[in-house]
Amino acid sequence: MTVAKEKLLDLYRTIVRIRRFEERVSEEFAAGNIPGSVHVYIGEEAVATGAIAHLRKDDYIMSTHRGHGHLIAKGGKMNLMMAELFAKKTGYCLGKGGSMHIADLDIGMLGAAGIVGSGIPIATGAGLSARMRGTDQVTICFFGDGASNIGRFHEGINLASVWKLPVIFVCENNLWAVSVPTSTSLAIQDVADRGVAYGIPGVVVDGQDVMAVYEAVGEAVTRARKGAGPTLIEAKTYRYRGHFEGDAGTYRPQEEIEKWLARDPLNIFQEQLIKMKMLTEKQAEEIDKEALEEVAKAVQFAKESPFPKPEETLDNVYA
Amino acid sequence: MTVAKEKLLDLYRTIVRIRRFEERVSEEFAAGNIPGSVHVYIGEEAVATGAIAHLRKDDYIMSTHRGHGHLIAKGGKMNLMMAELFAKKTGYCLGKGGSMHIADLDIGMLGAAGIVGSGIPIATGAGLSARMRGTDQVTICFFGDGASNIGRFHEGINLASVWKLPVIFVCENNLWAVSVPTSTSLAIQDVADRGVAYGIPGVVVDGQDVMAVYEAVGEAVTRARKGAGPTLIEAKTYRYRGHFEGDAGTYRPQEEIEKWLARDPLNIFQEQLIKMKMLTEKQAEEIDKEALEEVAKAVQFAKESPFPKPEETLDNVYA
Amino acid sequence: MREINFRQALGEAIAEEMERDPAVFIIGEDVGKMGGLMGEIGGLYDKYGPEKVRDTPLSEAAILGAAIGTAITGLRPIARMRFCDFMGIAWDEVLNQMTKMRYMFGGKIKVPLTMDALSGAGRRTAAQHSQSLEGMFMCMPGLKIVLPSNAHDAKGLLKTAIRDDNPVLFLEHKLLMWGGLKSEVPDGEYTIPFGQAEIKREGSDVTVVATAAMVQRALNAAEKLQQEKGLSLEIVDPRTIVPFDKQTVLNSVKKTGRLVVFTEECATGSFAGQVAAIVADEGFDYLDAPIKRVNAPDTPVPYGIILEDFWMPDENNLIKAINEITV
Amino acid sequence: MREINFRQALGEAIAEEMERDPAVFIIGEDVGKMGGLMGEIGGLYDKYGPEKVRDTPLSEAAILGAAIGTAITGLRPIARMRFCDFMGIAWDEVLNQMTKMRYMFGGKIKVPLTMDALSGAGRRTAAQHSQSLEGMFMCMPGLKIVLPSNAHDAKGLLKTAIRDDNPVLFLEHKLLMWGGLKSEVPDGEYTIPFGQAEIKREGSDVTVVATAAMVQRALNAAEKLQQEKGLSLEIVDPRTIVPFDKQTVLNSVKKTGRLVVFTEECATGSFAGQVAAIVADEGFDYLDAPIKRVNAPDTPVPYGIILEDFWMPDENNLIKAINEITV
Numbered sequence A, B: 001m002t003v004a005k006e007k008l009l010d011l012y013r014t015i016v017r018i019r020r021f022e023e024r025v026s027e028e029f030a031a032g033n034i035p036g037s038v039h040v041y042i043g044e045e046a047v048a049t050g051a052i053a054h055l056r057k058d059d060y061i062m063s064t065h066r067g068h069g070h071l072i073a074k075g076g077k078m079n080l081m082m083a084e085l086f087a088k089k090t091g092y093c094l095g096k097g098g099s100m101h102i103a104d105l106d107i108g109m110l111g112a113a114g115i116v117g118s119g120i121p122i123a124t125g126a127g128l129s130a131r132m133r134g135t136d137q138v139t140i141c142f143f144g145d146g147a148s149n150i151g152r153f154h155e156g157i158n159l160a161s162v163w164k165l166p167v168i169f170v171c172e173n174n175l176w177a178v179s180v181p182t183s184t185s186l187a188i189q190d191v192a193d194r195g196v197a198y199g200i201p202g203v204v205v206d207g208q209d210v211m212a213v214y215e216a217v218g219e220a221v222t223r224a225r226k227g228a229g230p231t232l233i234e235a236k237t238y239r240y241r242g243h244f245e246g247d248a249g250t251y252r253p254q255e256e257i258e259k260w261l262a263r264d265p266l267n268i269f270q271e272q273l274i275k276m277k278m279l280t281e282k283q284a285e286e287i288d289k290e291a292l293e294e295v296a297k298a299v300q301f302a303k304e305s306p307f308p309k310p311e312e313t314l315d316n317v318y319a
Numbered sequence C, D: 001m002r003e004i005n006f007r008q009a010l011g012e013a014i015a016e017e018m019e020r021d022p023a024v025f026i027i028g029e030d031v032g033k034m035g036g037l038m039g040e041i042g043g044l045y046d047k048y049g050p051e052k053v054r055d056t057p058l059s060e061a062a063i064l065g066a067a068i069g070t071a072i073t074g075l076r077p078i079a080r081m082r083f084c085d086f087m088g089i090a091w092d093e094v095l096n097q098m099t100k101m102r103y104m105f106g107g108k109i110k111v112p113l114t115m116d117a118l119s120g121a122g123r124r125t126a127a128q129h130s131q132s133l134e135g136m137f138m139c140m141p142g143l144k145i146v147l148p149s150n151a152h153d154a155k156g157l158l159k160t161a162i163r164d165d166n167p168v169l170f171l172e173h174k175l176l177m178w179g180g181l182k183s184e185v186p187d188g189e190y191t192i193p194f195g196q197a198e199i200k201r202e203g204s205d206v207t208v209v210a211t212a213a214m215v216q217r218a219l220n221a222a223e224k225l226q227q228e229k230g231l232s233l234e235i236v237d238p239r240t241i242v243p244f245d246k247q248t249v250l251n252s253v254k255k256t257g258r259l260v261v262f263t264e265e266c267a268t269g270s271f272a273g274q275v276a277a278i279v280a281d282e283g284f285d286y287l288d289a290p291i292k293r294v295n296a297p298d299t300p301v302p303y304g305i306i307l308e309d310f311w312m313p314d315e316n317n318l319i320k321a322i323n324e325i326t327v
């Protein structure tokens, strides 16, 4: 697969931006600036980066509780995100949703999800909508290994399959659902094998490798766009931090953590690009600097933004 | 597989008894003696007959909305069943449950199910209970092709699988969920293939053939009893009548109906046994006569039994 | 004027809205060739085909989830859930998704989604097919709930539901769906706004708030009490319980000084309790007597004619309650 | 006497019951090594191992379904559901299975099953992790509902729940679970029977029925009003809302003539409404003023401190309502 240089640099920018955003979120949470609970995507950035690279602005994604990376990759605005996390009126959801509930319909981001797995049948509906409206929009639905055990995984994918809807189901298998490992929650090695139950392709991909994800999802997107139906893609990945900010994650074996840290998706991609001579170290530094600046501005925006007024609690229940 | 003659005659008696019971239920419903809605098992009798033949009294079954056959095969009493259908105080549930809600814990029948698929995770729990109490009881969980698309199918079987519980999941695939054919509700040919998603064996069996069902379920029961975990068995079968009594079932193609009528499980088994010289025509007639008498007595019992008193409505909510 | 029954009202409302707005479509089990459990939407499959009248696999969470996905991306699904009891399977879609999305997302999304479902007892279908769950659905801000009592209202309210930009639950009482009772309806198009109660019978002595199948029973009781005792009942039918037209009820109680709320629900957790609570606060000064609620007992719905008839509130229960506050 | 906090109370109750009765076991997500979201049952996994402290896949319907299956065959599961909001995923198990089986099967089965779940707002976790759903659960006959307001009650009530032969939902308010407030508890074993309200503070002017985290707020308000206005509030904590001890409430209203129901729920469909409805009927003659309900607004729970604090009922809201009926 050959990918244009500009595209590769875009992907690199995306993965860096996600990483730097999440690192800052983690800091701001620790500093007490972000209330509630926050799940960061550090370690898993290659998945959103590689997958969403195939989408047009009018395509859809369905995200999860660990959703910042998806939104950034789809073109979400860091300042509106950060403001939302800070519970400010200028945030994506007017400060009403917080980390687990950001949506941006303008760029086809249909929402994060506080209830694990809830997005799966909704994504099927987005696919149905594209079909019924006669567009060739596709939908990528992200969810975790934990979510792959919930009933709606089954119902949602089955429906997408029998109707051959343009939906790509991307399981981000980071081996853990909070403290429960996949080894005790699935009796199979690969979530991808569950595609058999719906007569759709099931593909396993290295979720630490942007290029691998890019390639696998590319095929699935092509398939979906031409009306051949859904694909189930499983990206093997790992979350580098606790389940939520504040979770020490002591249930995970240290060797396992180290093994995965050694396969940092950002490092891997950087090395690949440098080796391919698509990126210089200097460029990498610049991109990093830009990302840090963007994040800093987002934090500044968030900090300077006003809180909503208490009475705004009462708005936005009904259209 | 060789099966003792007495066992084979038992099975034959069971299939005949189910058929005659259901025919009479259908008549009594038409006559207005059974209120509510009733789903009869005619055409599918070989499944309950062959499957439950392996169980001990203390083993469990979990039934469905089409559950009379399961209960009869497990040793349920026709008079208590008929009285329940007639809404009489002497019925299995004191006249409170009706056709869709009969249970008989004394013989391990954990209940019919008005909500499709609801029994699947409960059956998993029965399996867990046997394990935790240190018994070797097994559970057979029946459900339809329609139920195989519901979320709890996925959750319940996954849990049974990761815990290797002694549960046999028997899908009675009669090709239709009311008016919706499996061809539009599953994108695969065989529900049994879904076993792959849970790392358990998936077996397809001819559901019109008592002996075939007996053999397939036998292996699964052995497997379960020795602690090797669940099996998913799909019995291909057909309901000869409408979805519920009163449903003309006009959505089904006539050729399809005729094709399946030609494979009547009762006829097939009778022919097999006669050919094997395990049964004479005379014996068959006697068995039929006995069954009809038993059914007639059950109806008489039901008719002569008192209705519950109105105030009994208020009892039995809490233990 | 022409007369139609409840089932026809339903079919007409859906057919007219599909004709009017190409974004409207149907999703559910047995909606296609079968045309609904009672053929109530028969003909639509022939007219629109399987793309717009979509038979689904047996998977209620997928039905509602998919409906949500279409609703937030430009379509207007009608999700036919059959028995409201089955919605337990897809409760999260109602509780945490469709009713909360708009709010959580800061008002930047709308969810124009209509669900219809059978409700209520009277068909001897026992505990899992006979519930009146409006009191449970009422606990979810973001959901509108329609509970019509006759064919005329059903048609006008269902059309309003389909045009509403919010999730709406439209409950069809079984006794109305299977009962043959007809209403006069105009030939042409009409809609009925949400949040407007209708006084089904004017009266001066006791206000009776009744919903769904209980409205006819209240009217029967009113006739009887008028003739036997010269007692004048005012029967108020809220028609939508969310939004709830409390003003009409308060005005009525102001006139009568007495209130009985008559609904087919288990007493605990009922809409009836909600009405009583509102009047015990905002209408306290109008009250000359305790507020009575006539509901079903706090038990599952039993099978069979004798037990179910005892379970369901009826004219006698209502009259008894009225007697208690009018002696 | 020794003092423990709410979390410890929970852990002790479960540990003691597991010790007492070998049929008791735990099933849920993250109950094993993690010992619950806050380590509240830490140690049990080490003591009993994975057979009796069962970490499950992420599948709430399977958790509750399996729990039911064990309960009807001789065990006594404690199903830990984490946030009550998640129970939408397994609603049918509660609505149509565990609470109806005994009735549908003519009383020939029992379902000794305890569910515990976090409830309530105050942790800035927004719409899908902050609900108070007791009003919704209350609509299901067959379910008992415990809503403790302090560590002492929590321990005694949870032990009663585990010993009960029926499905019981035990709701843990987040502010109590995370808050460090301690109660005195006896060293030895004690249980608290269901259906017995406790008067947390005696008073003569206004009855305040409060639940869960609102009890402490009611006590704060009572102190304030006593000091500032010499007004005497009687604070009644029902502790279990099903069964509900209406007699204690009625007796109190008989004495005070005034009632405010103070709960953290959306106003519509609330337990508060149910209490008001009961008193508006059975306690009507005692009432000197409208029955007030102080609840949250009918919106999802918003994110963030400012909005959520506005959303949650507090001392000021309560005092305002009391002022309205005591001028």
Ligand SMILES: Cc1ncc(C[n+]2csc(CCOP(=O)(O)OP(=O)(O)O)c2C)c(N)n1
Pocket (backbone or CB within 6 Å): A039, A065, A066, A114, A115, A116, A117, A143, A144, A145, A146, A147, A148, A174, A176, A177, A178, A243, D029, D058, D060, D082, D086, D089
């Ligand atoms: C239905 C539901 N059950 C439980 C939870 C609590 N919870 C939040 S995230 C999570 C684990 C999710 O695991 P996975 O799907 O693998 O995603 P990951 O966090 O690993 O990215 C759990 C159990 C929830 N939010 N929703």
Ligand SMILES: Cc1ncc(C[n+]2csc(CCOP(=O)(O)OP(=O)(O)O)c2C)c(N)n1
Pocket (backbone or CB within 6 Å): B039, B065, B066, B114, B115, B116, B117, B143, B144, B145, B146, B147, B148, B174, B176, B177, B178, B243, C029, C058, C060, C082, C086, C089
């Ligand atoms: C959750 C749920 N959805 C829908 C229904 C209505 N319903 C009853 S039986 C049935 C079809 C069931 O099909 P299947 O599982 O194949 O069983 P069969 O009737 O063919 O034996 C449907 C849709 C129900 N009872 N429960």
Ligand SMILES: [Mg+2]
Pocket (backbone or CB within 6 Å): A144, A145, A146, A172, A173, A174, A175, A176, A177, A178
């Ligand atoms: Mg995971």
Ligand SMILES: [Mg+2]
Pocket (backbone or CB within 6 Å): B144, B145, B146, B172, B173, B174, B175, B176, B177, B178
């Ligand atoms: Mg079927």
